[in-house]
Amino acid sequence: MSGIVAQDKPDLQIDQDQGNFSYPEDYAFDAGTGLTEKTIDYICDTKGDPDWVREFRKKALKVFQDKPLPTHWASKDLENIHFDDFRYYLSKGAKPKRSWDEVPDDVKKTFERLGIPEKERAFLAGVEAQFDSEAAYSNIKKAVAEQGVVFVGSREGLKEHPEIFRKWFGKVIPTGDNKFSALNSAVFSGGSFIYVPKGVKVKHPLQAYFRINAENFGQFERTLIIVDEGAELTYMEGCTAPKFDSVTLHSAVVELVAMKGAKLQYITVQNWSPNVFNLVTKRGLAHEEAEIKWIDCNIGSRLTMKYPGVVLKGRKSRGEVLSIALANNGQHQDTGAKMIHAADETTSNIISKSISIGSGRATYRGLVHIPRHLKGCKNNTECDALLINSESRTDTYPAIVTRGEGNSVQHEASVSKVSAEQIFYMQQRGLSEGQAMSLSVNGFVNELVRQFPMEYSVELKRLIDLEMEGSVG
């Protein structure tokens, strides 16, 4: 049974049957469908949560139940989520029912083209079972442990490092921030907990793959990252979800804390299947002279709502959001950034690029808040939209800014189109229509992507290629 009512979307021209596979429903630990106090108790009992977590979850459940859906400003499509029909917890994945040979060729090819390491391919294709709601971590975990870095799942984090965990958990993003942060707070499982001690500069980016691997199962990761004074970290989150028949809900919460002089970069490249609701809350807290940078690329999903933010709490702290959203036929990307300036001489930078294809829709929502009493604060916001074919739609709800005297704010926005003439020109040079569109899109994001770490810009380019090839013919 599906938790989300399939909407009449005739323009969703994606072959839903291709690459589908399903899992047996006999999970050893299954909270059943729907969300009540009993579900919470079940989750706590199964996970062995401490009492304070049980209480935290139950409070969050009340907040979730009381809060209305933000349909007044976001999409009415949210009303198609039937929360009672979801499974909110599922810990032990049963062996999926297919072997590598049974994985459809196009799925294999996609993995290959995405350059996903062979070991991970089997997992992503559902051949190897993993704990459904737990994140899978790479071997890097061991390497960084030698530097005193803690890199574990959220469940381990709260049990084994309660002193740090409790201090910051739910502090950057309070339960009641929005309906979906409340939902996550009630049922979270999976996600990462990272602590980087003072002065430690983690050389290699830490990486985790998340995925949704049970049909109709919402995933509610909870990630908390604390980078102590003068320390540095880059974290990469990748999502390559295979295609499923029924619609799925993903609602993560990510909290970042950068202590004095720390640098933290959080990179996401998401490629959701076109039936996923992706409703994510991400925020960082930057102390004095600290720097938090979000690099956020959203491809796919039915609806994504995500506005990474930074609270600039300490003097001279810096916040940055670089984002790319690609809304293909039938998809809606509602993304943006929030910059809350709360100290003097704080700086923020937002660069957002959106691409709308066919009936795809991209919305930018920004919030830049600089209270009047602050001095020497700066914000720069740039929003560029690219439209591919006339149906496409883009909306910009620009920064809501409160200006103090000695603060400077700069805002630029542009909308451009890939014209049929441009595509024809490229086709005349021998590129297929898909390749031509892909090249135009890559051209549009190029300048921004140059600021990304190499491996991510390559992956993003491949994803764009695949997406554009799929959008024609």
Next chain:
Amino acid sequence: MKNTLEIKGLKAGIGEKEILHGLNLTVPKGEVHAIMGKNGSGKSTLAKVMAGHHDYEVRGGDVLLDGESILGLAPDVRARTGLFLAFQYPSEIPGVTIANFMRAALNARRAEGEEIDAVEYYNELYQKMDLLKIDRSFTSRSVNDGFSGGEKKRNEILQMAMLGPKYAVLDETDSGLDIDALKVVSHGVNSLRGPNLGILVITHYQRLLDYIVPDVVHVMAAGRIVKSGPKELALEMEKKGYDWVETPVPA
């Protein structure tokens, strides 16, 4: 026929309007043919119909490349089959560098996984740029983005040189060029002349044909070829104007 680009009784138009009214023309490999004609006579339409532009509807006739009809092929397939069009008004592609664009175009002609070698590619590119007196810094500029008219035309010929087509249609490649640029571009085109390439030069000035000397000159009026002759015909056209050929000779 092998080794020819043949246009047979081509009729094409947009909506109610027919622009090409049964046009015949044959360009053998190894030759340069010129089409001269007034503005609005349908020269660009002919070029775009051959290349497969979706605005135009073909209503009769055929276009054969080495004996095979190309009218049923997508524009990119026609291009990879060996047809090149230097556009009268080349499109701008922001953010895509010439180097990347050309590389993508060359790779599109190869099997997947057999991408062109980077060193080999740049050697080739630089050599062709030198031929066309194009500065090396050009490669990192976005395709036609903010280019002067002359730069755009040079870039078209650079692409022709890189892609090595069997048949090339140059649509008013001379427009917007000063005399020095015209000489450079003509030199570039002339150096590509050879037994394996058929060229169709479209222009409405005789001037270009002083530099790219054609084997045959065709005169186009109102969607038809109304007169063909040796290169001297171009001079005659220049002197007498177009009016004396305007009324097509009955077939």
